[in-house]
Amino acid sequence: MTKIDAARLWSLNHRxxxxxxATVAAEVGALGLxxxxxxxxxxVDEHPYPAELAAALVMPKPSMTVYVKRLEAAGFLRREIxxxxxxxxxxxxxxxxxxxxxxxxxxxxxxxxxxxxxxxAGEQAQLRGLxxxxx
Amino acid sequence: MTKIDAARLWSLNHRxxxxxxATVAAEVGALGLxxxxxxxxxxVDEHPYPAELAAALVMPKPSMTVYVKRLEAAGFLRREIxxxxxxxxxxxxxxxxxxxxxxxxxxxxxxxxxxxxxxxAGEQAQLRGLxxxxx
DNA sequence: TCCAGTTAGTTCAAGACTAAACCAGTTCAA
DNA sequence: TTGAACTGGTTTAGTCTTGAACTAACTGGA
Numbered sequence: 001m002t003k004i005d006a007a008r009l010w011s012l013n014h015r016x017x018x019x020x021x022a023t024v025a026a027e028v029g030a031l032g033l034x035x036x037x038x039x040x041x042x043x044v045d046e047h048p049y050p051a052e053l054a055a056a057l058v059m060p061k062p063s064m065t066v067y068v069k070r071l072e073a074a075g076f077l078r079r080e081i082x083x084x085x086x087x088x089x090x091x092x093x094x095x096x097x098x099x100x101x102x103x104x105x106x107x108x109x110x111x112x113x114x115x116x117x118x119x120x121a122g123e124q125a126q127l128r129g130l131x132x133x134x135x
Numbered sequence: 136m137t138k139i140d141a142a143r144l145w146s147l148n149h150r151x152x153x154x155x156x157a158t159v160a161a162e163v164g165a166l167g168l169x170x171x172x173x174x175x176x177x178x179v180d181e182h183p184y185p186a187e188l189a190a191a192l193v194m195p196k197p198s199m200t201v202y203v204k205r206l207e208a209a210g211f212l213r214r215e216i217x218x219x220x221x222x223x224x225x226x227x228x229x230x231x232x233x234x235x236x237x238x239x240x241x242x243x244x245x246x247x248x249x250x251x252x253x254x255x256a257g258e259q260a261q262l263r264g265l266x267x268x269x270x
Numbered sequence: 271t272c273c274a275g276t277t278a279g280t281t282c283a284a285g286a287c288t289a290a291a292c293c294a295g296t297t298c299a300a
Numbered sequence: 301t302t303g304a305a306c307t308g309g310t311t312t313a314g315t316c317t318t319g320a321a322c323t324a325a326c327t328g329g330a
Contacts, residue, residue, distance in 0.1 A: 012270045018193035058153035087308040130262045131147045222278040222325045
């Protein structure tokens, strides 16, 4: 694979993601959630602190502050001061948040699955394996 | 593959792209180019009109107006009115633009290749095939 | 020839994003 | 026990992005 091919690959991949997100944005919005907020929500279980979340999602801390605030105001997230380190805000998904997250992920997954359907089951498994190695 | 797995796959993929772009942003910036401008530049040959470009790159038209303006001001792009349709602006990459584009793509490709290096040559070819099917 | 409907591209105002600076709490070496 | 250096999170202030509305040019039917 030549160097320019790698960039081409990147670009293909990027276009794929952007078009998938564009198709679900409206439906996700109807849930009272921006797409980025959905991604934040979906990582809270695994990364329950804002700074961790920001690093995991490759976004700046101040942006995370904004998303967390909005999610909290919408009742999808609670936060409590961490007893062990008073600087930290431990994030907890509320039942409403979990419900909306699952719906949102389903919408996203459906849209993506529509693209994935162009691949056989074997190919889908391959893709998954390759991406996991890359991340 | 379950529905939520598809979302997970999406998220893995997204994170991969974002982290690659974050690592090259500074170097690309040194060329006098924002990463998004680089992507615009790299598609001009294939989609020489702003509206087409916007559709291909999945971004709104006003954003394209801004990028094209900047690229033109930087001397990386020229535009001329299309004789056959006076509404259209045909875009042309200048020699300076082409040079900077190739450098930028090389930077991006190198960063991505660093990740891709985790895959064997055969796996890289597989990935390429899969992504092409998806797009 | 009109003119209603479309399309290419732009403008502008409003909202989204983030770099820099900041405060509060923690850590650890002296 | 300091206090210098660091980390988590927020605020501020300025930049970037984009939806809505617009102008100009094209198209096709009457």
